[in-house]
Amino acid sequence: xxxxxxxxxxxxxxxxxxxxxxxxxxxxxxxxxxxxxxxxxxxxxxxxxxxxxxxxxxxxxxxxxxxxxxxxxxxxxxxxxxxxxxxxxxxxxxxxxxxxxxxxxxxxxxxxxxxxxxxxxxxxxxxxxxxxxxxxxxxxxxxxxxxxxxxxxxxxxxxxxxxxxxxxxxxxxxxxxxxxxxxxxxxxxxxxxxxxxxxxxxxxxxxxxxxxxxxxxxxxxxxxxxxxxxxxxxxxxxxxxxxxxxxxxxxxxxxxxxxxxxxxxxxxxxxxxxxxx
Amino acid sequence: xxxxxxxxxxxxxxxxxxxxxxxxxxxxxxxxxxxxxxxxxxxxxxxxxxxxxxxxxxxxxxxxxxxxxxxxxxxxxxxxxxxxxxxxxxxxxxxxxxxxxxxxxxxxxxxxxxxxxxxxxxxxxxxxxxxxxxxxxxxxxxxxxxxxxxxxxxxxxxxxxxxxxxx
Numbered sequence: 305x306x307x308x309x310x311x312x313x314x315x316x317x318x319x320x321x322x323x324x325x326x327x328x329x330x331x332x333x334x335x336x337x338x339x340x341x342x343x344x345x346x347x348x349x350x351x352x353x354x355x356x357x358x359x360x361x362x363x364x365x366x367x368x369x370x371x372x373x374x375x376x377x378x379x380x381x382x383x384x385x386x387x388x389x390x391x392x393x394x395x396x397x398x399x400x401x402x403x404x405x406x407x408x409x410x411x412x413x414x415x416x417x418x419x420x421x422x423x424x425x426x427x428x429x430x431x432x433x434x435x436x437x438x439x440x441x442x443x444x445x446x447x448x449x450x451x452x453x454x455x456x457x458x459x460x461x462x463x464x465x466x467x468x469x470x471x472x473x474x475x476x477x478x479x480x481x482x483x484x485x486x487x488x489x490x491x492x493x494x495x496x497x498x499x500x501x502x503x504x505x506x507x508x509x510x511x512x513x514x515x516x517x518x519x520x521x522x523x524x525x526x527x528x529x530x531x532x533x534x535x536x537x538x539x540x541x542x543x544x545x546x547x548x549x550x551x552x553x554x555x556x557x558x559x560x561x562x563x564x565x566x567x568x569x570x571x572x573x574x575x576x577x578x579x580x581x
Numbered sequence: 582x583x584x585x586x587x588x589x590x591x592x593x594x595x596x597x598x599x600x601x602x603x604x605x606x607x608x609x610x611x612x613x614x615x616x617x618x619x620x621x622x623x624x625x626x627x628x629x630x631x632x633x634x635x636x637x638x639x640x641x642x643x644x645x646x647x648x649x650x651x652x653x654x655x656x657x658x659x660x661x662x663x664x665x666x667x668x669x670x671x672x673x674x675x676x677x678x679x680x681x682x683x684x685x686x687x688x689x690x691x692x693x694x695x696x697x698x699x700x701x702x703x704x705x706x707x708x709x710x711x712x713x714x715x716x717x718x719x720x721x722x723x724x725x726x727x728x729x730x731x732x733x734x735x736x737x738x739x740x741x742x743x744x745x746x747x748x
Contacts (some may be wrong), residue, residue, distance in 0.1 A: 354721055354722035354724070354732060355722070357722065357724050357725065357726070357732075358722060358723065358724035360724075361724040361725075361728055362724070364634075364636035364638075364728055365634060365635060365636045365728065366636070367636050368632075368634060368635030368636025368637065369635050369636070371635070371636075372635055372665065439699075451666075452665075454666070455664070455665035455666035455668075456635075456665060458665065458666050458667070458668045459632070459635055459665045459666070459668045459669075460635055461668075462668065462748055463634060463635065463728075465699060466723060466724075468699065469698075469699055469700075469701060469723075470723055470724070472701050473701050473702060476701065476702075535701075
């Protein structure tokens, strides 16, 4: 039984494997877009010029990844719905319709990426958790049986290597820094830790019987955990003992923060649909 | 309209050599190594390019500039196709491109051997100052004014400069 994909005002049943591939691609795209948008909040407000530029560059890379993934998702949706919909009355989907006209419940990003940017410590620690996840994810996705996802992963992997190295260095520099920077990093870790488990817990669209297209998250969990523990330990930071982990983003159940970021990001297109400049 | 049966690949490559990177206007898209293929058939001329960085805002502009350059010579059936794999690397930049970069004041990329290391706090690569040619330089930031560059400073002549980083 195929689940229903609801995008904008369009709700159509699509066959199950295509349905899963579309949701998986949207999930990867949503993660990249929302974190890119969050990081872009620092542009012009970074602690020093060079790091303002660094976080803005990372934001740009993430939005670039999101664009490639949304373009692919749009192609898949248009192909799948081609027989079902009259395109003269229902215009085809594009990267923009997927980014600007979906509601919060339709976004499938992990909760971690939508949390407020916090101080610089929260931002670099979140980036480190996420970039380490993307590093191991794309390393595997490069071998996906889906050629487009494999190509996007190959392209993005090199950029993500820079992101992981940069953010890991900042986590160590601040964690093993002054008393104040250490305290702030520990607070950031206490706040963010409960949002890391979701990155490596498969959603419905990440379980695949033959495992040829999507990355089996169990296969990267050990590598992710080892890298995180190594860097946090060098940074003299303590992982919280509380094991409770938040979830819901992959099912479309989000924190209140997503609504605010979407309002800001989608405002112009919602107010003046299809406006261009 | 020019009949495509009369144009050669070399002719098209010659036109593409006039299309420049809008961010680094001394480099043509041939110098950058982003033109991967040119296909010419009776009814179409297809240019295959690959992006430098996924978020590079210059790619859209480059696509328009390619179409415009060909259109100016009467080639009206040109299309631009973007491929992602194999992923672009600075190793594809031409020798001429590297020389032009240096003359423009941007240090050209080193060979990519060490680029994908995940080692933390590794010593920065030895990058030659494009102004005084000293190797006595320090990296200020791994991220620079555009996605493809990082920031360096020369300890001899004291000038800051961009380095077109390995990728």
